[in-house]
Amino acid sequence: MERSANGEKPRKTGTTCVITRRELLRWLGFAAVGGCALSSREIFAQAPRLVRRLRKNGSATAGFFTPEQKKTIATLCDLILPADSDSPGAREAGVPDFIDRLIKVSEGATQEVWTKGLADLEQFAQKSHGSSFATLEGAQQERVLSALAENEFHPHSALESFFVEAKRLIAMGYYTSEAGLRKDLKFQGNTYLAQSPRCAEPAR
Amino acid sequence: MNFCEIEPSEFDVGIVGSGAAGGIAAKELCERGAKVCVLEIGEWKDPSKVFRSHAWPFELPYHGFRDEYTEGLYGDPAIFRYSSVGSDPAPYVILPAVGGKTLLWAAHSWRFGRRDFRLRALQGIGEDWPIGYQDLAPYYDRAEEFMGVCGRRDSLEVIPDGRFLPPLEFRCGELQVGRALSKLGPQFKMISTRKAVNTMAHGGRPQCHFCGHCSRGCDVDAKYTSANAAIPAALRTGRCTLVTGALAKAILLDSTGNRARDIVFIEVKSGRERRVRCRAVALACGPVESARLLLLSTSKWFPQGLGNRSGEVGKNLQTTINLGTSGYLKSLVGGRVVNDDGTDAYHGTIPNPYYEKPHAKFPNGYLINVGSGTQLGYGGQLDFVSAVPGFGRQYKKNLRATFPALVTLGCQGQTLASPTNYVDLDPALRDGFGLPAIRMHYRLGESELAMVDDMRKVMRAILEAAGGVVTSSDRSGGIDYSHYVGTCRMGIDPERSVLNPYCQSHDVKNLFVVDGSSFPTYPEKNPTETVIAVAMRAAEHLAEELRKGNI
Numbered sequence: 001m002e003r004s005a006n007g008e009k010p011r012k013t014g015t016t017c018v019i020t021r022r023e024l025l026r027w028l029g030f031a032a033v034g035g036c037a038l039s040s041r042e043i044f045a046q047a048p049r050l051v052r053r054l055r056k057n058g059s060a061t062a063g064f065f066t067p068e069q070k071k072t073i074a075t076l077c078d079l080i081l082p083a084d085s086d087s088p089g090a091r092e093a094g095v096p097d098f099i100d101r102l103i104k105v106s107e108g109a110t111q112e113v114w115t116k117g118l119a120d121l122e123q124f125a126q127k128s129h130g131s132s133f134a135t136l137e138g139a140q141q142e143r144v145l146s147a148l149a150e151n152e153f154h155p156h157s158a159l160e161s162f163f164v165e166a167k168r169l170i171a172m173g174y175y176t177s178e179a180g181l182r183k184d185l186k187f188q189g190n191t192y193l194a195q196s197p198r199c200a201e202p203a204r
Numbered sequence: 205m206n207f208c209e210i211e212p213s214e215f216d217v218g219i220v221g222s223g224a225a226g227g228i229a230a231k232e233l234c235e236r237g238a239k240v241c242v243l244e245i246g247e248w249k250d251p252s253k254v255f256r257s258h259a260w261p262f263e264l265p266y267h268g269f270r271d272e273y274t275e276g277l278y279g280d281p282a283i284f285r286y287s288s289v290g291s292d293p294a295p296y297v298i299l300p301a302v303g304g305k306t307l308l309w310a311a312h313s314w315r316f317g318r319r320d321f322r323l324r325a326l327q328g329i330g331e332d333w334p335i336g337y338q339d340l341a342p343y344y345d346r347a348e349e350f351m352g353v354c355g356r357r358d359s360l361e362v363i364p365d366g367r368f369l370p371p372l373e374f375r376c377g378e379l380q381v382g383r384a385l386s387k388l389g390p391q392f393k394m395i396s397t398r399k400a401v402n403t404m405a406h407g408g409r410p411q412c413h414f415c416g417h418c419s420r421g422c423d424v425d426a427k428y429t430s431a432n433a434a435i436p437a438a439l440r441t442g443r444c445t446l447v448t449g450a451l452a453k454a455i456l457l458d459s460t461g462n463r464a465r466d467i468v469f470i471e472v473k474s475g476r477e478r479r480v481r482c483r484a485v486a487l488a489c490g491p492v493e494s495a496r497l498l499l500l501s502t503s504k505w506f507p508q509g510l511g512n513r514s515g516e517v518g519k520n521l522q523t524t525i526n527l528g529t530s531g532y533l534k535s536l537v538g539g540r541v542v543n544d545d546g547t548d549a550y551h552g553t554i555p556n557p558y559y560e561k562p563h564a565k566f567p568n569g570y571l572i573n574v575g576s577g578t579q580l581g582y583g584g585q586l587d588f589v590s591a592v593p594g595f596g597r598q599y600k601k602n603l604r605a606t607f608p609a610l611v612t613l614g615c616q617g618q619t620l621a622s623p624t625n626y627v628d629l630d631p632a633l634r635d636g637f638g639l640p641a642i643r644m645h646y647r648l649g650e651s652e653l654a655m656v657d658d659m660r661k662v663m664r665a666i667l668e669a670a671g672g673v674v675t676s677s678d679r680s681g682g683i684d685y686s687h688y689v690g691t692c693r694m695g696i697d698p699e700r701s702v703l704n705p706y707c708q709s710h711d712v713k714n715l716f717v718v719d720g721s722s723f724p725t726y727p728e729k730n731p732t733e734t735v736i737a738v739a740m741r742a743a744e745h746l747a748e749e750l751r752k753g754n755i
Contacts, residue, residue, distance in 0.1 A: 080595040086604075102266050145595055152593060164590070171589035171603070176261035176268065181580075184600070185607050189545035189579055190258060193414040196403065197546050197577075198373030 063100030064111065069118050070096055071134045076166055079145055081174050087184035090170050093177040099169055117162030124148075124159060210445060210480055215241040216750055218467045218482035220452045220497065223304025224732050225719035225739040226488030227434030228347075232743035233486075234441040238750060241480050242438070243450040243469055246300030248431070249277065249307060255421030261580075273420045274308060277301065283636030287643045290624060294523070294646035295685040296492055302448060303431025304490070305686055306732070310419050310548045311400040311427050312573075313353045314729040315344050315364045317559060323725045327567050330621055330725035331520075334696050334705040337364065343737035351428040351736070352406035355398035362559035363395070363729070370403045371396035375544045377533055377576020377611040378552040384670035388662070391557040394574060400428035400733075401547050407433055416545035416579045427547075447480075449473055451637055454501045455485055455715070461505035464715045470637060484714040484746060484755050488739070491521070491721040495627050495691035496642050498717075511692075511709040511717075516702050518628050520621040520690040522726045525570075525648070525681040527656055528614045529663035530587055531674040533576075536609035544577025550614065551575065554666075556728050563658060566651040569728045570617030570659060572666070578608055585610050591675030611672060615659040617681070618728040622649055627691060646683065656681040689731050692721035707742035714755045718742045 065073065074096045083089035090096075103114050121144075125133035128147075129140050136144070148163035155161040174180035181187045216238040219226050230242050249255075256264070256273050264272040279298040286296045299305045319326055321333040341364075347353075348366045355368035374382065374396070382394035401418065405411045412426035425432040438444035449472040456466040456479070464485040469478055487494040495518040501510035509517050552574035559569055580586070588610060592602050619625075630643040648656075660677055667674050695701025698710035707722045709715040718739040720731050749755040 081600055082597060084597055084600065087600075098267060102269060105266070105270065142596070149593070149595060167595060168590045172269070172586055173267065175586055175589060175603070178260070178262045181261070184604060185578070186541045187578060187580070188541060188543035190260065190415060190417075191543065191545075193543065193545065196373045196412075196414050196551075197375060197542070197544050199376035199379045200542070 062104060063097070064104035065100050065114075065118075068134075069115075070100060072118055072121065073099055073166075075134045075141065076145075077170050077174075079141055080167055080170050081180075088179040090174040090177075090180070093174055093179035095170055095173040095177065098173040098177070102169075102173075113162065113165060117159065117166065120159040120162060210241065210447065211478060213241075214481045214483065215239050215445070216482065217241075217484045217486055217746065218243065218480050219486045219488055219718075220467065221245075221304065221488035221490065221493070221719065222302045222435055222446065223299075223430050223488065223490060223719070224306050224735050225490075226486075227303065227306075227430030227438070228350075228736050228739045229486050229488055229718045229743045230438035230444055230446075231434045232740055233747055234438045234443040236744070236747035236751075237443070238747055239443050240438065241445045241447065241482065242435070243452050243467060243480070244302050244446065244448050245298075245451045245472065246302060246304075247448045249301045249303070249421075251421060251423045251425055251432070255423045257417035257420035257423050258415060277308065277421070280636075285633060285635045286641045287630045287633050288646070289643065290646040292646050292648045292683065294521075294625075294644040294683045296642055296644055297685045298490075298493070301431070302435060302446070303429045306429040307421055307431060308419055309427075309429075309686065309732065310550075312550075312553075312730040313348070313351065313355075313398050313400045313733040315366060316340075316727055316729055316734055317362045317364060319361075319559060320725075320727040320729070323567075323727075327562060329567055331693065331695065331700075333724050334694055334701075339705075340734070340737050340741065343740045344733065346740055347733055347736040350407065350433065351400040351733070352402050352409070353398055353400050353733070354396075354403040356396045358393075358395045360393065360395065360555060362555040363398075366398075368398065369406060372399070372401075372403065372546060372551045374551055375546070375575075375577040375579075376539075377536060377609065378574050380533055380535070381574050381576070381611060381613075381666060381670045381672075382552055385554065385666065387669040388665060389557070391560065392554055392666070394552045394554050397547075397550050397553045397573065399547055402426040409433070412547060414546050416548055418548035450478070452489070452497055453477075453637075453639055455497065455510055456501070457503055457505060457510075457712070461503065462712065464510070464712055472637075484716065484750065486716040486718050486743070486746065487721075488717075488719045490719055491688045491691040492627055492642055492644070494717050494719055494721045496629065498692070499629050500639065506711070511702060511711045511715055513711045514699055514702055516693060516700065518691050519623075519626040520693050520724070521625040521627055521644075521646070521688060522619050522621055522690040522723070523687040524684045524728060524730075525617045525619055525652055525656060526614060526684055527617070527659045527663075527678045527681045528612060529660065529667065529674055529677040530585065530610070530612045531667045531672045531676075532588065532606050532609040533611055533670060533672045534609070535671050538605040539608040541578055541608050544579045544608075546579065549573070549575040549579070549612070557662075563655075566654040566658070568618040568620065568651055568655040570615050570655060571728050572659075572663065573614040573616065574611070575614070576611040578610070585612060587676045611667065611670075613663045613666060615663065616684070616728055616730070617652070617655050617659060618726065619652055620649060621690060621725065622647070624649075648681065648683075652681065687720075687726075687731055689720035689723040689726045692717045693724040694722040695724060706745040707738065708745070716742055716746055 077090035081090035222244040261267040323330040356371040357365040385392040499509040550573035554572040556569035624647040629640040633641040692702040
């Protein structure tokens, strides 16, 4: 292609980018004989830099809930996925913040589910134990949740449905956190393997 | 190169789109001596910079639940506006970049079976292809050799064997599911999933490192994409001019109305209109956009759209329907956690069990993908947290024990062409570029619904036969936005088809549509390998016609 012979750089501003063959091959790291510039391992090692950029953008996001609501969510985290000798719990793993950020950018209907759900939970705690949910004793809080969890596979009320949703999101948040995924589940993946995984155990 | 410098040139072929079909067509044409201009609406994406595949979920602001992994890759819906009508609205998604949706595909690569080309002859439905398996076989060979497809020679008619790189291995859950299938009958067999992934280095690209993140983009190019293989091959010939940031808006004819002559396009960054002159035009925008481009290209000779004398452009829209079921295998609960990442999600596939003998209640076929273990590639694996009862310490212990036992089945089913399913131009809505927007029309038919019912029953039966417990099952079948085909179907009769068997327009001899638009009927298998084989064959024919001076 005669145009590439002068090695002209592609223009990127103001015009459509027409890339010359030479620029492209250099960028992609393809040598004329078709080799690769970087090995898999080298490229893999660069991935954290990109992610650090993303993390900086993410942490500035504001939350949705009031301090009281957040306290209730933190209490739910403690009850549903507590810390134990194996691993931190959902609260320690930052799940309340995660939920706060996620609900902030969620649809109005989702926000309504959480606002109403937390309010219903408060009302239920007041009615059954005469106090706000977060200030009940541990055993009382567990009784409240046990009552809600009774029908978790076929919820009868809005509050029972809210329990199902809160449990789901708390668990999803926890098991995608570092504590949940790597410490608790002991997830081994997201790394560099020299060959395809295969079943090492004998068939049972 | 200054952009307006391409205007005075005449190219042998102008190709619109650099995805699966466009990339291969460019390579094939350039390698045969044609001077080609490829117009691509998007830009280059540098895999080592743009893909977030190795990011941990907790390094992302929403742990990946707001599509952070593929953020910025798919087209902004505020710009790529479209409408979708019908009782089962079909989604439309574009990936505006060099390589298109091949950047994020899971690379499943299957040949169609012999019967898949002859649905009308065998079952009285749909339309037969005007070509058969034997016509495509040499192109399947070349496609697999070029892409690098891993697999095993399984000797099954439903899924013909090809030329493969070493097969993927089964994880323990997949193995257990595979062994249980004989309880359901001899038509259920699990084979190693075939993918365009380098289980060994191939084509100048490295071996896969089995991180399980194919669908987030392969940052080392071990997975075939149009951007890492086909387009570079075209550019290496020195005969390919790739123009990025170029939105094609119309094909213009010459003064006789018999030949396509110019592709009119908009420079995305400036909004300026440009044109490129070609001896022949090949559309490869994907079945939705290729149909739209023809419908937008009206003239006094083609008031209902270029190449649309049959009225079939936009019609016969088909895709696959997906339904998943997840669970866990009791015998693997409490097992040791190992690294089960491999390639994205599935290493096993049960080919269409109804290939030899269709189901009594529906003619559609479907395949069942099988994935197991602690790999999180698909994200949906975590749904099991809602299926384990209770809360507190014991709940946490139970989840931990269940994690290594997870298994997911994913059905992918055939849809039949129907008058209710087509694309046209929305009479009112304009997209972000001021062009009439795409309007999708879709309705799942009775046979699709019967098939989805069967999928659900069969997946449950498989999991239970394997000693598993079902934890969740999709409520309804999902329409797959990445498998649309059929909108410019090929055929012998110009009154009932848009293209001839070489993907050449019946109405305009120098106009080709080389993507999946040409498929008359479409089985349950992923379309891309067949798209590439068909595009290779079409490009070879076009190159020959150019060489002979027939075009």
